Every structure is written in structure tokens, then in C-alpha cells.
Amino acid sequence: MSLVEATGLAKSYRVGSVEVPAIKGVDFAIEAGSFVSFVGPSGSGKSTLLNMIGCLDHPSSGTLKVLGTDIASLDRRGAARFRGEHIGFVFQDFNLIPVLTAYENIEYPLIMVQGWAPDKRRQRVLQLLDAVGMADQAGKRPDQLSGGQKQRIAVARALATNAQLVLADEPTANLDHETAYRIIDLMKKMRDGFGTSFVFSTHDPKIMAEAEVTFVLEDGRIREQAGEVAHA
């Protein structure tokens, strides 16, 4: 069974009285442990696809199964629970909670989403801080960190709950080239270290080249798939 499996997946939005298609019946599969990118110009449907894979949005038609669960069957609470248990998120703008330190940002989902015990929590956060090379910045608040450092913390937060899938929507868009590569490299290392699948979107061809599997989106359709689909 694939980690993510889409069949005839379509999504359209209603703008006033007009139905605007964003995804026009796509089929794809993402295997566990893979490092996947969705690329394409603005408006090609990358974010819409990632939102649906992340159970933030429902398909208009077709089926989308994530870890064997048809996401159309999840209500608001069920979707929140599913995300909390299985999916991590990395955002373009980092989206760290400004009042919390780097340590507390990573700890946040363990407290608020999964309710881990303090000792176990501490062990996990320290492990992740070390893994993303931020152990010495644990006490700093987001406004005291650089963009790259913030994104490292965001990656660690996404991995905190042992998510099987991390979705990153344009994770390097707000970073300089060198830092962007480091973040992609970090994500790869995390995939290797924790066995978590990473799916990210980008419009940067150089970053795209770092992915093992690339889906090229154009006008709501997958125009091309590059790379081998790794089977776990």
C-alpha cells in the first residue's frame, strides 16, 4: 500500500457563481520513505494538492487515501486528529509560535496535540534539537533566530510527533539559496534518520532537482513525473 494514493483526484473552488477548477483529475502515488516534490508555476495546483494530502481540504471528486484512510471520510475533528497523529507541516513563513522558545515550539505538538509525558517529551525535543543542529539555540525565541534557523526548528516541530509524512509548502521560498539547500539537505537527513516521507512544493528548478521523485504540475494536471518511486 502506498503512503499516499490519488485516483481521479479533482478539486474546484466556487468564486462567486463560477466554478474554478484547481486540480483536474490527477492520479499519483507516494511511497513511504520517499522524498517527493511537486513543482510548477504559481496557480498550477501545488498548494491545493498539499492541502488535500494534509487533510486540510477535501477533494471535489476522485479519491485520496493517506495511510490507507480516505480523507473525504474525515470530519473536522477527525481530520485534526489524523494530522496530529500522522502528518507534520513545514510552512513557507516558518509559522513558529512567537511567544515560545525554539525548545517550546518543538515541544508544542507533544503537549497540545499528543499529550506526551514530560520526561519522554524532553528526551524527544533534545533529540530533535540535536538532529537539526539547534541544540545551542534551544532557549531563543523565533524573533532571535535567522530564517534558516527558524526553518530548522519548524522541521524539528514537524517531526516531533513521529509523523510518517511531512508536508512542506515552499519551505525554501523565503530563504537565500545557500540556506535553502541546507534546509533541503536537512530534510533529506531527517528522512534518512527517522524514515519520514517528505513531500514539498517548490517552483525553484534547482531545489526541485534535489527531490528523488518530482511531479510537475501545470494547470491542475500532472504533466510529468520524474525519478523513481522508492518503495519502503
Next chain:
Amino acid sequence: MLNVIKIAGRNLARYHRRTLLTSILIVIGMVGVLLFIAVTGSFKTMMIGQFTDSVLGHLEVHRKGYVASIDNLPLNLNMGAGAAARVREALDGTSEVATWSPRLKLGAMFSNFTETTSIRLNGIDPAKEAATLPLLAGRIVEGATGGPLVDRGQILIPQLLARGMKVKVGDTVVLVATNRDGSVNGKTFVVKGVLESITGPGGRDGYVHYDDARELLRLPEAEVSEFAVRLKNPDQLARVNGLLKERLGSNRGPQGAPLLEVHTWADLSPFANLARMIDLMTVFIKVVLVAIVLISVMNVMVMAVYERIREIGTIAAIGTPPRRILALFLAEGLLLGVAGTIVGTLLSLAAIYALNLMHLTFSFGQQQDLLLAPVIGSGDVAAIAAVVIVVSVLASLQPAWKASRMDPIVALRHV
């Protein structure tokens, strides 16, 4: 939950100016209400104490119809010896009654041998009257205050009368009273003391010994106009009132109508209306406090949700359950309420303490230099604190609900 409160606290600290302003509003409201309750409560308690402990007692028992005609002090509506004995029996049989005092009330002409005026008098048993009205002796502003209130042949006169008639302690005066049969009787008295006049019924009455009053009225039997009753616990007033009404209700006249009636001090004193007005104002002030807390907390929470839409989208996206998001914002409202309550209570207690140190005095009617001694009960503080905290949480409910229902995609796209 502790972690939710910790994060809520930091969120409040993030917008420290707004938080401070809202907290100050809550504090001002708390201080205003607690000071108002303390000051008016002290005024009310003191004034009620003046009436109950120096004039009326907590309750009074009369023959039916006496109170309606009390301005005339009707001798024909006194209780006979038999009825008075039944009242004594009922009062002695009521465990909540501490003491009682029988009075024979009469109107008389008061003469200093040069001028004559009218006076309202109470014929009293000095020991029982002193026990029932412990503050009565304190109203004696001239003359000896030790010993019995009055002995046979002595009279306590109100201050206004003493001034008007230029009568001093030790002077001899004549009282002339019309008896029930229309005849007139006179008797000389020595002024034992001058009583401070107080506002309200009975506040300008004179006092003579019960036996002198009976002799002046030439009453063949020991009639009683009223019984003043003191309770062990004034808070039981309503219950004891009902109890005595029930016990004395069996005393009925020839037509089966009740022979006796029981009144509380509030039934007899117009100050009760003022006390009710104070209570009404207190309710109004509390409503204003609720409005202040509601509007200020709701305003700050609406702003908090609006400014943190992307943050809400983030925590919702990473799987925070809606109830946790709700709890996070409710906790912010709760903390605002708790912080305002703690500071407001401490400032209020300090202000009340300071007012007591200042020994402020005020006048009420004829009474001068009444000491304002504001006190606040722990029950009042707890009730106001609970109201503020509950209203703070309620005010946060709508913004918190909105945050918890937010669509993560829409929230994440918010600029």
C-alpha cells in the same frame, strides 16, 4: 492545562500594553465596587444598628391596629395583662430571642413651670430596656450614664426638647397625661439625662420608669403598648418574624380577628427604604462592573483572535484539537480576570484599611460625627471576584469559539 495557561500567559504578555489597559479597567471596576459595598454596607449596618440597638429592637409586638395609629399613641389599643402575659410566654419560648422589653407608650404635656409642650414617652423596665437596646445608654449626652436608665421619679428627655425648653439635668419638670377615661393626671419628675435625638420613629421620645407611666395613666392593670425584642442573631430576623407571627397568631379577638401583630424594624422605620435603595444601587454598580469586564475582555480577546489568525491556522494545521484552541483563548480571558481580581482585591483592601485609618465622620439627620468604618466581608469579596472571573471567561467565549472553528487553510492564507 498548566501548559495551556502558561502559553496563554505569554500571549497576554506579548500584547502587554493592551493587557495592562484591560487589567487596569478590571481593577478600577473591582476597587469601585468593593469600596462602594464596604462604605455603603458600613453606613447601612451602622444606621440599622442605631435603630435596632437604641430605639426599635429587631422586632416589635403590638396589639393589632396599634402601629397604624402609633402617631396618636392610643391607650385603648394597649395589650391587657392577659395578652401581655401570652406574648411574654411566646417570647420566652422562642430560643432565638435574646431579650425583650415591655413598653407603655403615652403622649403627655411637658412643663418646666414656665412653658409647656408635648412629649412622647416610653414607660420602661430599665434593666430589660437596657438589655434589649444596648446602645440606648450611649445616646445619653448629658447626665450620668452609669446605673439604671431611669429610676422611679426620673425622666430621660430628648435633646431637642431640652434645648427648646431650656431644661438641664437635675431640673424638676411636670408631666400631665390624659387618662383613658378622659381625666387628667400630673406628676413631677427630675431630669436624669438628655438623650441624643436620632432620625426615625421613637428617635425623639422620652423615657420614664414603667411604674411611673402606669401611675400617670392611672392604669389598674399592667398594660403594655409594645414589646421590643432583641434577637441572638439578627440574620434570623425573617425566620423569627414568621415564627412569632405563627405563635402569636392563635390569640384572636371575639370576631376571630388576630389580636396581636409582629413587625420587624424594617416595617417600622423609613430607613428600610433607604437601605433598599442602597441595595439597589449596589446591584446597579455590580451591573456596571460586569459591563466593564465584559466589554474590555471581549474587546481584547476579539483583537487577539484577529491578530493571530495565521497562528491559529498553524496550530490547527499541526493537529491541535479545536477544544484545545478554545481552551487556549478561554485561558487568556481567565488570566485577565484572575489578575484583575487579585490586584483589584488587594487595592480595595488597602483602600478600606486607609479609610479606616482616616477616621472619616459624617452626619445623618440629627446625628453628628458618625464614624465611617467601612468593612468588607470575605463573602462579598469572593462573590465579586467570582463574578469578574466568570464574566471574563464568558467574554472570551465568543472569540475563543471563533478561533476554534477557524478553517486552517483560510487562517494560514490570512495576511
